[in-house]
Amino acid sequence: MRRVIIDTDTAGDDTQAILLSCLSDRVTVEALTIVAGNVPFEREVENAKYTLDIADSLDVPVYEGARQPLLKEFEHATDIHGEDGLGGDLFPETDVESAAGFGPDEIVDRCRAAPGEITLLCIGPLTNIALAYAREPDLPELVDEVWVMGGNINCEGNVTPAAEFNLWVDPDAARRVFDAFEVTLVDWGVCLRDAVFDSPEFETVSTFDTELASFFESVTEQARAFNSEGSDDPGWTALPDSVTAALLAYPELREAVSTYHVAVDDREGLTRGYTSVDINGVTDGEPNTHVVESVDSDAFQSVMYSLLQSRDPDSGVAE
Amino acid sequence: MRRVIIDTDTAGDDTQAILLSCLSDRVTVEALTIVAGNVPFEREVENAKYTLDIADSLDVPVYEGARQPLLKEFEHATDIHGEDGLGGDLFPETDVESAAGFGPDEIVDRCRAAPGEITLLCIGPLTNIALAYAREPDLPELVDEVWVMGGNINCEGNVTPAAEFNLWVDPDAARRVFDAFEVTLVDWGVCLRDAVFDSPEFETVSTFDTELASFFESVTEQARAFNSEGSDDPGWTALPDSVTAALLAYPELREAVSTYHVAVDDREGLTRGYTSVDINGVTDGEPNTHVVESVDSDAFQSVMYSLLQSRDPDSGVAE
Amino acid sequence: MRRVIIDTDTAGDDTQAILLSCLSDRVTVEALTIVAGNVPFEREVENAKYTLDIADSLDVPVYEGARQPLLKEFEHATDIHGEDGLGGDLFPETDVESAAGFGPDEIVDRCRAAPGEITLLCIGPLTNIALAYAREPDLPELVDEVWVMGGNINCEGNVTPAAEFNLWVDPDAARRVFDAFEVTLVDWGVCLRDAVFDSPEFETVSTFDTELASFFESVTEQARAFNSEGSDDPGWTALPDSVTAALLAYPELREAVSTYHVAVDDREGLTRGYTSVDINGVTDGEPNTHVVESVDSDAFQSVMYSLLQSRDPDSGVAE
Amino acid sequence: MRRVIIDTDTAGDDTQAILLSCLSDRVTVEALTIVAGNVPFEREVENAKYTLDIADSLDVPVYEGARQPLLKEFEHATDIHGEDGLGGDLFPETDVESAAGFGPDEIVDRCRAAPGEITLLCIGPLTNIALAYAREPDLPELVDEVWVMGGNINCEGNVTPAAEFNLWVDPDAARRVFDAFEVTLVDWGVCLRDAVFDSPEFETVSTFDTELASFFESVTEQARAFNSEGSDDPGWTALPDSVTAALLAYPELREAVSTYHVAVDDREGLTRGYTSVDINGVTDGEPNTHVVESVDSDAFQSVMYSLLQSRDPDSGVAE
Numbered sequence A, B, C, D: 001m002r003r004v005i006i007d008t009d010t011a012g013d014d015t016q017a018i019l020l021s022c023l024s025d026r027v028t029v030e031a032l033t034i035v036a037g038n039v040p041f042e043r044e045v046e047n048a049k050y051t052l053d054i055a056d057s058l059d060v061p062v063y064e065g066a067r068q069p070l071l072k073e074f075e076h077a078t079d080i081h082g083e084d085g086l087g088g089d090l091f092p093e094t095d096v097e098s099a100a101g102f103g104p105d106e107i108v109d110r111c112r113a114a115p116g117e118i119t120l121l122c123i124g125p126l127t128n129i130a131l132a133y134a135r136e137p138d139l140p141e142l143v144d145e146v147w148v149m150g151g152n153i154n155c156e157g158n159v160t161p162a163a164e165f166n167l168w169v170d171p172d173a174a175r176r177v178f179d180a181f182e183v184t185l186v187d188w189g190v191c192l193r194d195a196v197f198d199s200p201e202f203e204t205v206s207t208f209d210t211e212l213a214s215f216f217e218s219v220t221e222q223a224r225a226f227n228s229e230g231s232d233d234p235g236w237t238a239l240p241d242s243v244t245a246a247l248l249a250y251p252e253l254r255e256a257v258s259t260y261h262v263a264v265d266d267r268e269g270l271t272r273g274y275t276s277v278d279i280n281g282v283t284d285g286e287p288n289t290h291v292v293e294s295v296d297s298d299a300f301q302s303v304m305y306s307l308l309q310s311r312d313p314d315s316g317v318a319e
């Protein structure tokens, strides 16, 4: 059983990644650390707690981390994720207390306490990870694996033509993390190819009539509206964070993984947050990032259905 | 009949673009202007003259232009194109004189003399065009169309992961040209998708037994060797310059053309020469570049066969 | 009495700033935080403890902070400061333990515990301060004052033509600190003008025959050798860190202080760490950095003599 | 007698540099080339012709050059130089025709025709020189000397804190010129130290009662107003262009000249146009720029008085 810390800017699909990880027996979620990203920080914290509550996992501590990127300015993506980051409807407050301690410090302390045992599942901007590394330069040796949802490999970005949201928000942190850690990367492109829920999938989900199915519909509503091309098109949504969580939990979903040198552009301007992936090996950079290039999308769909219908994502993959 | 100036760093596939344009009745080649690029400048000039000789077009004047990029340093790509840029075998010298005058000046003078009548076919780095614009700020209004082979749209570059050769060599010039002119762009990606000659095509060409077929085999030999994956793989080659010439001459080859804002990164570093194409319209940039997104590859093949077999590219397209 | 945390890359002149602050009754040193800079980190930590020992101030806790800049690579300046950063002679180990806790965390915790009471005396690269700010965005309101030795205002830098060491080493942190905090700045230029010890001063110090005088000669030996122009020139040294400590402790030394907008260049390249100071008010930047433009150099000399001769820097300034 | 081409964005002090050069027997002005800079291009051209008229030098051809910087955007400095660049009063049109040919082409052609004989006196942005170099990469060997007024060495700039006008306007061209040519540099700092006319000098000039004195008062009026600190302060002006012309004509004015590596920052942002001068020799850059560090300001004043009083600048320097 993998021990996992989820670093998340909890809004929309982050919630499904948290649910999946909490409800799977393949991984143990040791803690959540919250990072500035999608929506106002306090909403992210509240979203994370609400999600843990739904997962009956309120024993998982929630640590508040960086409230802003390492260096750069940014604005929230509330137009996509809705006011509360769960899709426009305000959920009730949980009254759960945040755990004492700063997110990046907790990452360091927990990895020091169990060297080589903790895997980081990073589904937001990488500020907290960069701050943890600033405190503990040996962190790359102390972690087990580092999974990152981010970047756009030879495809249009989702913030600018050149960049995906998580890497764009804090490109300085991202550059640091890709340089220092052996990352496994799930980029926006593979999510678009292999982790999209469109009308047929939503119709299936609508038949489940469960709390999780209803929650799923609620948190994806805003993204679907954003991707809709008119009033009679219900729209689609990619599930980048949950597919990353699924790929971590279920190795059988990884259809193709290649190892390349990956570099992130940390400069302001046209290419802020751009992901350079040296597929042809023409640069001097060491190939040390494992890029997931293809996902078993049927199996992923099956995992999600099992999660939403029976709170048991593991039953979605064959024994 | 379109009046065309071809701006070229003549080596390899540039020769086929020149041949096609000279031998087609759809366009009149008014002049060649040579720009620093693929191989040493003097070789480019000689290659251009040799190609005109083969096309029986020595009446077309060859003007020497910029011998180096506007600002940046670069090295020649002689490892791909061979010592003489035609594929490793040295062709005899032509003893043709270059025309008097500096390439960019000629572009300006000819466009001033025939406002709205001259189209620029740019199949090398854009240094000459930027220099012409520096001399004549009204050049964008004086030209007819500006066709550019360059850039890599949401695909791996062929020099660095981020950049294609022509834009990488002189990104300052490229940025200037895309900002100031209404460019029609043929990028490296569409060439890889729709303008590749592989073993079957080369087998066909080998049956032609013509001077042009033999010349074609000769000039593509080095590129095929570069793209070969072993001694028993004869390799393939893309034909970016000739497909650009063909698209200009034959509108019927243009299957899909969209207009986007395109910006080129002129900074040194990771993204030198990167092409940002705002497909989703998320930036403030005005959409003023016409991007050829799909080519009728069968028709292009047919044009090339007609060119190589019977010196009559026009017969490759239906009446 | 001002409560002060000294953030230091302890080597050479940092030691005198620590001594002066510990031995003055004008300020109370609450803690030292160590930051990557001049010499290998472990040596800096040891140097700081050795200096506290000499000052009979081993009750001041030493917290270890960032072992590397926020983002950029750098090399140590051991050629100037000697192997141990005190001037080439290795001092005995102190066997003092570092205090538990990460330097930047301590800065945050202590400022939270005493809002508006703690002044930061920053005489190394600004990594720790930027990390503290990353953890606590309200830190600028929680501190009293922030004194920084760094930058070169309209004068040659001491690392590159454009930059001074402290800002050059971690320009990302520096930019962040100048943007977020109301800094009082002592730059390399004012140190060269008003805080240099040359042969006459060293001759005076050599007559004192005290432990501190001997320590001073030892820690400045390497810098003097670096600034010597030949074997018969004993060389000079600037005292940037001690003059900053003195300016903080003794307002009477501040001859001219102006408030300008200051910005630091965080980009790699020619101007990494450059200090832009908008003296003429031509930019939009808010003037919020207090620049010490002139120091009472006689009084500073007097303070240093009193420190070195009688361990009583306060007696160097008139009642 | 030195043969000189003056490259100028004629406004204000450019006129005095032209007058001085035309009326001195030490130099022969072969041509003026006009470059985009201080004021609208057409005004610069007209200003240049008007000045030649006053100098009885209408035989000197005026070539129009670059109407915009190589790559960057900029705005005119009409607030300093007045609407017509001569200080607010509109002078009559001259009806002189511009010579046929593009400025940069003329520079190339004239230098090719007389290798090693022509000196360039550059008192505007360096666009024309960079364009000439783009056409003729051997230009650095074909010119005699290249004198440049520009940059600010370890002093506040006059456009931004980091940059002087001429280098700021076209930093790309400036970088190219300093990299490729062996420049002799007169920076803004030495002009402020040694080439300022303040109230006493203007009082002297006001006693001359000559056409040139009146013209001088007229062209400096706007700059004086800009530098005035109130209604009863008539203000001062630096004479950067005329002191550069004087230094070229009269070697006896050069009190101190050192050779350093100089690099110009061509990036947008904080340090656009910054002049890095490696006085301490800490970079790898080859020292190949001759920096005038001190001027005989009394002799310069004397030259200017002789120019303005008797149209004979040469009589201002001792035989």
Ligand SMILES: [Ca+2]
Residues within 6 Å of the ligand: A008, A009, A010, A011, A013, A014, A123, A124, A241
């Ligand atoms: Ca997320």
Ligand SMILES: [Ca+2]
Residues within 6 Å of the ligand: B008, B009, B010, B011, B014, B123, B124, B241
């Ligand atoms: Ca080409």
Ligand SMILES: [Ca+2]
Residues within 6 Å of the ligand: C008, C009, C010, C011, C013, C014, C123, C124, C241
């Ligand atoms: Ca220090």
Ligand SMILES: [Ca+2]
Residues within 6 Å of the ligand: D008, D009, D010, D011, D013, D014, D123, D124, D241
């Ligand atoms: Ca000028």
